[in-house]
Amino acid sequence: MRLLIAMMKHETNTFSPVPTPLQRFGHGPGPLYGEAAVEAYRGTGSGLGAYLDLAEREGAEIVMPIAAGAPPSRPVDDAAFEHMADAICGAVAKGGYDGIMLDLHGAMVTESLEDGEGELLRRIRAIDPKTPIAVSLDMHANLYDSIIDNATVVTGYRTYPHIDTYDTAKRAGEILLKAMRGEIRPVMAWGNVPMLPHVMRQGSDDHPNRELQARCAAMTAPGTKAGALAASLFTGFPHADISNAGLSAVVVTNGDRDLAERLRDELLDQAWNDREAFVYQIEPLQQSLARAKASPPPAPGEGPIVLLDHYDNCASGGTMDTTLVLGAILREGLDNVAAFAIYDPEAVQQAIAAGIGAQITLSIGGKTKMPAIPGDSPPLTVTGTVKTISNGRFRNKGPMGRGVQMDMGPSVVIDTGKVEIAVISRHVEPSDLNCLLALGIDPLQKRYVMLKSRVHWRAGLGALAKAVVDCAGIGVCTSDYSQLTFRNVRRPIYPLDLPNR
Numbered sequence: 001m002r003l004l005i006a007m008m009k010h011e012t013n014t015f016s017p018v019p020t021p022l023q024r025f026g027h028g029p030g031p032l033y034g035e036a037a038v039e040a041y042r043g044t045g046s047g048l049g050a051y052l053d054l055a056e057r058e059g060a061e062i063v064m065p066i067a068a069g070a071p072p073s074r075p076v077d078d079a080a081f082e083h084m085a086d087a088i089c090g091a092v093a094k095g096g097y098d099g100i101m102l103d104l105h106g107a108m109v110t111e112s113l114e115d116g117e118g119e120l121l122r123r124i125r126a127i128d129p130k131t132p133i134a135v136s137l138d139m140h141a142n143l144y145d146s147i148i149d150n151a152t153v154v155t156g157y158r159t160y161p162h163i164d165t166y167d168t169a170k171r172a173g174e175i176l177l178k179a180m181r182g183e184i185r186p187v188m189a190w191g192n193v194p195m196l197p198h199v200m201r202q203g204s205d206d207h208p209n210r211e212l213q214a215r216c217a218a219m220t221a222p223g224t225k226a227g228a229l230a231a232s233l234f235t236g237f238p239h240a241d242i243s244n245a246g247l248s249a250v251v252v253t254n255g256d257r258d259l260a261e262r263l264r265d266e267l268l269d270q271a272w273n274d275r276e277a278f279v280y281q282i283e284p285l286q287q288s289l290a291r292a293k294a295s296p297p298p299a300p301g302e303g304p305i306v307l308l309d310h311y312d313n314c315a316s317g318g319t320m321d322t323t324l325v326l327g328a329i330l331r332e333g334l335d336n337v338a339a340f341a342i343y344d345p346e347a348v349q350q351a352i353a354a355g356i357g358a359q360i361t362l363s364i365g366g367k368t369k370m371p372a373i374p375g376d377s378p379p380l381t382v383t384g385t386v387k388t389i390s391n392g393r394f395r396n397k398g399p400m401g402r403g404v405q406m407d408m409g410p411s412v413v414i415d416t417g418k419v420e421i422a423v424i425s426r427h428v429e430p431s432d433l434n435c436l437l438a439l440g441i442d443p444l445q446k447r448y449v450m451l452k453s454r455v456h457w458r459a460g461l462g463a464l465a466k467a468v469v470d471c472a473g474i475g476v477c478t479s480d481y482s483q484l485t486f487r488n489v490r491r492p493i494y495p496l497d498l499p500n501r
């Protein structure tokens with residue numbers, strides 16, 4: 001057996017100013033290829049890790065042309081997309097595969113294309129019309145016909161935070177292997193409804209997504225009458241001004257198209273009926289911080305209060321350098337705080353030059369202009385001691401992306417006396433405990449931890465937190481969708497076109 005396995009992942013925030021060149025696609029400078037890619041992902045809790053385990057179990061020969069994944073940012077450079085698609089299509093053209101297993105995102109927009117993954121799959125099918133293709137997608141995929149039309153089986157995550165990337169790819173791979181052996185004949189039905197669920201309301205531990213994902217699992221439970229091979233509900237990625245942004249579903253059955261369509265409609269109806277529960281209510285920042293300040297300090301053994309700077313999550317395309325929330329924390333005099341993180345490679349270099357223990361005054365953040373949103377995020381001047389200097393590398397402890405190598409780039413911690421501020425040189429969302437520990441910050445010793453995140457922080461830090469206070473700041477993954485100008489998304493769409501808006 002010979003398998004082609006590859007990864008091309010990007011969640012595109014079309015409102016983001018953060019560039020997306022090829023170099024961004026890797027946990028270091030650029031993608032990995034061939035044996036280096038296999039080595040990096042073998043034994044990890046990633047989608048590629050699952051495909052590699054399946055290949056090993058089957059005794060298959062593996063061809064891995066490229067493993068490329070970038071943190072969310074503006075539309076992917078055309079040249080970067082062409083390079084990644086060429087790497088995969090070039091390998092496909094050599095032929096001789098029994099199956100193709102792809103770990104994709106589903107919300108990749110390029111400078112020229114609304115649907116990067118659909119175009120990749122269309123090109124693969126044009127070269128090789130026959131070899132079965134498995135595709136594993138993120139729950140934030142914005143689905144298009146081309147993705148479904150050119151794949152054999154498509155599956156999506158059931159968890160947000162995404163702690164089932166491995167299981168999702170395994171599900172796709174297992175179905176593919178059965179199809180390759182002729183044991184099943186997968187058919188797929190997909191569809192969408194005109195709604196943009198708010199990202200802050202998409203967590204799979206909360207209503208309504210909890211019940212939707214449970215329904216997907218029930219549809220595929222062995223021995224049930226429903227009998228789908230796979231069922232996926234995509235909450236979608238709303239910070240993308242493209243026609244198909246929003247919620248969708250795909251159901252895979254063994255040769256039964258009617259059943260696939262019926263189950264798909266059931267999922268979409270349930271989501272549509274729950275649409276109001278996907279709307280997020282914003283609390284003004286002053287009110288949030290006053291609430292945080294008034295809450296009692298954690299008792300011994302209790303974790304910190306998380307101050308969630310959710311407008312500037314780099315894993316949703318945020319610049320990670322806005323300072324509105326951090327500035328307010330400093331002004332309000334909150335004590336015993338850790339802040340993760342401000343992206344500012346220049347400030348990092350200044351702190352490194354000053355050295356450990358040096359007292360410095362630095363201008364941090366506010367360096368990236370955000371023309372797509374109203375308001376301004378000026379740099380913040382801070383004075384403190386250089387507490388930590390690090391190369392910024394760590395491996396995820398998990399449960400999200402367990403074992404995957406991460407790279408914050410050169411990183412420092414500036415201690416103002418009240419606030420320890422992490423300043424980093426590559427975008428990494430605080431979804432893993434080790435991003436803090438790697439910089440010498442123990443969140444359990446803090447009264448407050450400010451995180452630039454929306455939902456993924458819960459994966460690694462949720463269980464440690466005593467409470468969470470959402471802090472409305474500024475950034476291109478703004479939770480106030482009225483700040484975004486949508487020109488291309490299909491209209492009307494809920495909740496942008498609510499009768500009262």
Ligand SMILES: [Zn+2]
Pocket residue numbers: 138139140162
């Ligand atoms: Zn996602």
